[in-house]
Amino acid sequence: MAYTPATLQLLSPAGELVASEETAEYLPLIEALSDEQLREFHRQMVVMRRFDVEASNLQRQGQLALWIPSVGQEGAQVGSGFAAKAQDHIFPAYREHVIARIRGLDLITIIEMLRGISHGGWDPAKTNNFHLYTLVIGSQALHATGYAMGMQFDGTTATGNPDTDEAVIVYFGDGATSQGDVSEALVFAASYQTPQVFFLQNNHWAISVPVTRQSRTPLYLRAAGFGIPSIQIDGNDVLASYAVTAANLDAARSGEGPRFIEALTYRMGAHTTSDDPTKYREPGELEFWTANDPIIRFENYLRAQGADDAFFAEIAQEGEDLAADVRRRTLALEAPPADKVFRNVYSEPHPLVQAQERWLADYEASFEGGQS
Numbered sequence: 001m002a003y004t005p006a007t008l009q010l011l012s013p014a015g016e017l018v019a020s021e022e023t024a025e026y027l028p029l030i031e032a033l034s035d036e037q038l039r040e041f042h043r044q045m046v047v048m049r050r051f052d053v054e055a056s057n058l059q060r061q062g063q064l065a066l067w068i069p070s071v072g073q074e075g076a077q078v079g080s081g082f083a084a085k086a087q088d089h090i091f092p093a094y095r096e097h098v099i100a101r102i103r104g105l106d107l108i109t110i111i112e113m114l115r116g117i118s119h120g121g122w123d124p125a126k127t128n129n130f131h132l133y134t135l136v137i138g139s140q141a142l143h144a145t146g147y148a149m150g151m152q153f154d155g156t157t158a159t160g161n162p163d164t165d166e167a168v169i170v171y172f173g174d175g176a177t178s179q180g181d182v183s184e185a186l187v188f189a190a191s192y193q194t195p196q197v198f199f200l201q202n203n204h205w206a207i208s209v210p211v212t213r214q215s216r217t218p219l220y221l222r223a224a225g226f227g228i229p230s231i232q233i234d235g236n237d238v239l240a241s242y243a244v245t246a247a248n249l250d251a252a253r254s255g256e257g258p259r260f261i262e263a264l265t266y267r268m269g270a271h272t273t274s275d276d277p278t279k280y281r282e283p284g285e286l287e288f289w290t291a292n293d294p295i296i297r298f299e300n301y302l303r304a305q306g307a308d309d310a311f312f313a314e315i316a317q318e319g320e321d322l323a324a325d326v327r328r329r330t331l332a333l334e335a336p337p338a339d340k341v342f343r344n345v346y347s348e349p350h351p352l353v354q355a356q357e358r359w360l361a362d363y364e365a366s367f368e369g370g371q372s
């Protein structure tokens with residue numbers, strides 16, 4: 001499943017604005033952006049792709065237990081991330097590193113989690129309402145809907161003031177749509193008309209299961225069954241992601257109820273560094289999505305708008321600097337204590353866990369120079 005006739009694009013793959021009946025309501029939101037804001041979109045996409053590559057390399061060099069790449073999904077994330085207002089609350093899954101950075105989370109926090117030296121917590125009050133990563137697929141949809149209901153109870157939404165009215169945006173994947181949690185969240189959101197945008201990043205795979213196995217219909221159509229207005233957009237079009245999310249968040253914020261956006265995008269890399277996608281996907285698929293790369297498309301657009309080589313060189317350098325900084329800070333981190341994984345499993349000592357801990361200690365000790 002690539003693009004469909006229903007997929008909304010504001011920017012063609014060649015990087016030109018699409019003027020049509022469908023795009024007319026969104027183009028003014030793009031025209032209202034300054035050159036600086038547009039360039040900031042690009043800067044974040046480029047810099048974060050470089051960060052992502054560095055994090056994958058660090059994992060391969062034994063510095064992280066795991067990395068979860070977001071390469072290919074920068075357009076969907078940058079656009080929607082900038083569409084959220086400061087007062088909005090963002091509930092991510094676990095691949096939203098770009099949005100994390102936009103909301104001010106220090107990326108080393110994610111690195112620490114995937115190195116195994118933290119349990120992944122941070123305080124959303126200190127990360128501009130960017131809530132915790134959620135590895136239990138789809139459960140964040142329920143957290144988000146509950147939070148949005150709370151806004152209604154607190155009266156912090158739909159008061160008529162767009163500068164302070166709050167909304168929630170929740171990110172989830174195509175695979176998550178098969179989870180009961182997501183369906184339950186949609187039911188409650190529709191019942192209570194929560195101020196909420198469901199943002200589905202359909203990256204076409206749930207590990208090795210293709211989206212075609214998850215759904216016989218385009219996923220945005222599923223929202224109709226819940227009575228939630230929905231739209232399918234080209235998630236590799238950063239401008240579509242921005243404008244459609246902004247419009248839908250505005251609607252949610254002003255009391256019009258929940259909305260559902262399906263952003264078609266592609267996970268260009270592996271599911272995680274523990275996965276080998278060459279085992280299950282056709283090379284032609286990657287070629288199609290490489291030709292629709294969100295960064296190349298937006299670079300073409302910016303060049304036509306007058307951005308020059310110096311700008312692109314500057315942000316490439318910024319990416320290098322960020323990667324070097326993350327590498328330096330990662331190498332300075334402590335090693336994950338081998339016993340930590342066994343702590344906090346049960347409140348009391350547990351024989352099975354104790355046996356596993358002993359096994360690991362013996363295994364480590366079996367290596368030359370190992371310690372028991």
Ligand SMILES: Cc1ncc(C[n+]2csc(CCOP(=O)(O)OP(=O)(O)O)c2C)c(N)n1
Pocket residue numbers: 095135136137172173174175176177203205206207267271
């Ligand atoms: C409740 C639950 N079931 C299974 C898993 C194992 N799992 C981890 S990622 C994943 C696929 C999720 O796919 P999708 O929602 O499309 O998100 P993506 O990884 O593509 O961003 C699965 C099944 C899990 N983490 N949680």
Ligand SMILES: [Mg+2]
Pocket residue numbers: 173174175201202203204205206207
């Ligand atoms: Mg997926």
